[in-house]
Amino acid sequence: MITYDLRERGSEPIYVFLYKKIRDDILDGHIRPNEKLPSKRTFASNLNVGVNTVANAYDQLLSEGYLYSSEKRGYFATDMQKFHDIKINTSAPRPVLLEEEPDFFMDFRANRINLNNFPISTWNSCMRKAILDGGDNLYKTVPYNGIPQLRNAISSYLYRNKGMSVDPEFIFIGAGTEVLLRKIFELFDPGVGVAMEGIGHKTLAKQAHKLNIRINIIPGDDDGMDTKKLAKSDSSVCYVMPANRFPTGRVIPIKKRLEIFSWAYSDENRFIIEDDYDSEFRYSGRMILPMFAEDTKKRTIYMNTFSKTMVPSLRISYMILPEKLARVYKDTLGFYSCTVSSFEQFALAQFIESGAFERHISRMRNFYRKQRVAILKELLASPIAPKASIEEHNAGTHFLLKIKTHKTKEDIYKEGISKDLHISFFSDYIVEDTDKPGFVTLVINYAAIVPDKIPEVVKRLNEIF
């Protein structure tokens, strides 16, 4: 009869030790297929343990299927002979944990910001207030489109700052623009045509077949896409950034907007996606009216994110659906959980309602305006100036720097890393590389540059070129 030396068990409970021993003996064939196990009583008395201890071990083995029982006949080992070539693990080594990675001296990537500018203490007090005032509400299931408090706060903000009249019922909160875009595309038939400006949106284009969409790249000019080509493109959705076209920061002018509305209005199944990312950062004039606000026939889906205006670690974006699509969403996708925890929704609602968000935007606009001037001045005074040209339109937090060079992008990237700079190329963001031989275009995102570091950053850039 099977027996085990209980002294081997260390600090484990006896029943767990017995369970493991029997399991391993069954797996490796020491207990033969269909072999009868000793009765609980006999086994317990043999091992000098309580019957319950053996019963617990047997129960676990039964529930996992290592044993089967037959009424009045007892317990038997499961026959797993035909799987003798399948090895399984029954224990695991301790895993190795991660170490933290260091930061770059300067990281030009678009989703970086300078943390010194964020009103951390105000945000912290909004988070504390959410904890104190939220009570049970913090821990309840979040409505599929976000908590009402945040949707109300966003609606009021949009009315005050962008001239938009938005029913909070049609606002949808999500963990990033990408999460929301997926939901939008699910509202359309698989394979729906999505029109985009010539410059493209690399990540969307790359994932198009996974997102069940066809991307139609529409060529255009300085004012935006050629709407004659748009009309011919078999698209039902037109994706635009009217306030701040990527990457140039140009605005879509009223005539082109009317052309796009005309395209959408001529078929009841056509919609416009207005991505208003970065539109808060314009350095001249007043804010540009979103197409959503101009649209009289409710064909515009509006999207924006707080990751850019607040901090990149805050994953909160929102979209506004036209009533017709909002109803479809509720009926067909309303079963999906909201992707943002309610706590951060409460804190953000608090931040907006208290006026802190608008103060922050206004402070950041001033900061970025100065930052832009300072880095442009430093660049233009540096040896790089004669072989470089700059494209920017008084908006956003980046500009393009086109440099005459025979170095490859790979070499430039490596040299950057060796100088502790994370270089970002324009070609990383667009569908087709537009650089002519002998030229390379960098994206200079100055949102992340600490003012004191500007001379050193420009010096290191100069060393590369």
Add this chain to the structure above:
Amino acid sequence: MITYDLRERGSEPIYVFLYKKIRDDILDGHIRPNEKLPSKRTFASNLNVGVNTVANAYDQLLSEGYLYSSEKRGYFATDMQKFHDIKINTSAPRPVLLEEEPDFFMDFRANRINLNNFPISTWNSCMRKAILDGGDNLYKTVPYNGIPQLRNAISSYLYRNKGMSVDPEFIFIGAGTEVLLRKIFELFDPGVGVAMEGIGHKTLAKQAHKLNIRINIIPGDDDGMDTKKLAKSDSSVCYVMPANRFPTGRVIPIKKRLEIFSWAYSDENRFIIEDDYDSEFRYSGRMILPMFAEDTKKRTIYMNTFSKTMVPSLRISYMILPEKLARVYKDTLGFYSCTVSSFEQFALAQFIESGAFERHISRMRNFYRKQRVAILKELLASPIAPKASIEEHNAGTHFLLKIKTHKTKEDIYKEGISKDLHISFFSDYIVEDTDKPGFVTLVINYAAIVPDKIPEVVKRLNEIF
């Protein structure tokens, strides 16, 4: 020449008032297409305002395309005649805000929990600690797969509690299981076959064509799916809940597990998705070893969520990818931002590392065990007992209650609402309704029931049937 009465402007800045007036006059044709506007100087002196004020209005109109300028000739109204039938809004009414919705006396839906059991003050202090200790780290861009602190904490938890050895590099944090499942499916070719037990997973099946997968429903028996049928089903992915099969709470026994491993190991492109949702709540024996831990050939994708073990308002789930798939993810999907804000990742890491998470799980297990006994006892002693049968297997936080009735589901649902109960039907979760005529099966999720309310909840259920 155009002129405006500045007294109409109210509290608006003069340049904004001028901008709007000119814009509206161009849109409605009061200023004719291609009409020359007065020079800035003349207009300013006419209106008795500064030249800069007019310049600001003209600049805004220029940047939005209402005006165009011609060198040395001046400013002209854009010709938009061909769009005379397209109306756009230039201002918006104040939106109406939402009111809060009331709670139900009892809500049986699966994503509800009883908030009294959550250690709110401990969680609040973890959130406060995250705010205090996190510093700049809180506001930095989150790595695509989550912050290292949380991935380390999860790895250690899984080692201590589930016998899993997990490299934190292969852990991916996401805002809910659904977000992560989408990412998993993107790692496979569009149209990949996903096998599922006969009972199905209604939301997945409903969305299959949007997710670019084919769902293959595999019939089976009490032990799980028929693996012969699995092998014939042209599936590359097999979705299982080995520790707590929905909805019965049964475990997949070792023999069936070996069959599934054997299926996966016989083709290098086959993978298992192990959804370990709810596995923490077993009321007898020790925790069931996940298939991920048993798997010697790294073919198992493991998934779990904190929404169930913590609170539903916390949208944090995670998955563990086999090394091969983790590399594919990094190369092809690594550009996607992590969908969970870093703040809550820090707080959760703190909650796990401090031991609070394990204490909470253990307390909840005891609470649910008692809750289960209490509600079963109350139901069995009530008039409903003779016409009802119960299916449950000592696990999870719900059981099935099959009731003999001739009422329709619609009527039962409405009567529930009138009694302030949100009834949940088994058929809401499965692909095909299994209820025979004259019977209806309810899902009784007892996680959300406050102990004091049990008699009243059972009384109201009895009144319906």
